[in-house]
Amino acid sequence: MPDIDQIVPEKYCLSCKGCCRFEGPRSAWAVHLSAGEQQALGIQDTMLPLSEPHADGTCTCSFFDLKANRCSIYYKRPFECRLYPFLINRQGSAVFLALDMRCPYASENYQTQRMRDHIAYLAGVLNSPANIRLLNENPWLIQQYPDVLNLSPVSI
Numbered sequence: 001m002p003d004i005d006q007i008v009p010e011k012y013c014l015s016c017k018g019c020c021r022f023e024g025p026r027s028a029w030a031v032h033l034s035a036g037e038q039q040a041l042g043i044q045d046t047m048l049p050l051s052e053p054h055a056d057g058t059c060t061c062s063f064f065d066l067k068a069n070r071c072s073i074y075y076k077r078p079f080e081c082r083l084y085p086f087l088i089n090r091q092g093s094a095v096f097l098a099l100d101m102r103c104p105y106a107s108e109n110y111q112t113q114r115m116r117d118h119i120a121y122l123a124g125v126l127n128s129p130a131n132i133r134l135l136n137e138n139p140w141l142i143q144q145y146p147d148v149l150n151l152s153p154v155s156i
């Protein structure tokens with residue numbers, strides 16, 4: 001699984017109740033797996049398995065440790081999880097690196113120089129030949145996400 005530098009400080013993630021929770025198993029936000037990730041994780045599906053719905057109707061990723069509010073496979077987590085709060089968003093025939101503004105760190109910091117530098121770094125990572133190949137071979141990693149901020153084109 002490609003390594004991607006992280007920008008969101010751990011304290012934001014540990015105190016947030018947003019990530020790893022989903023409205024349902026087939027939403028665009030649920031985590032999609034490349035063929036290599038399916039094999040590495042022993043999952044025969046293009047999507048991460050989710051829990052049964054909780055009392056509030058949401059489901060959590062089956063690898064999410066609810067008590068600790070942490071990913072139990074953090075160092076083996078899929079590409080989409082490594083990229084988040086950034087996403088690969090399809091808009092018409094174009095594909096963009098996009099940002100989910102519901103992430104508290106993203107909404108507070110998206111105009112900072114540090115964030116601009118990170119976006120430039122991620123645009124380079126996603127447009128690398130290896131990652132363009134990954135996206136071409138696993139097109140379900142590109143979804144149409146509602147209400148995200150498109151940042152930079154991905155040349156697929």
Ligand code: SF4
Pocket residue numbers: 019020031048061062063064065070071072073074077078081
């Ligand atoms: S694999 Fe880990 S980071 Fe990804 S959704 Fe599941 S718990 Fe969250």
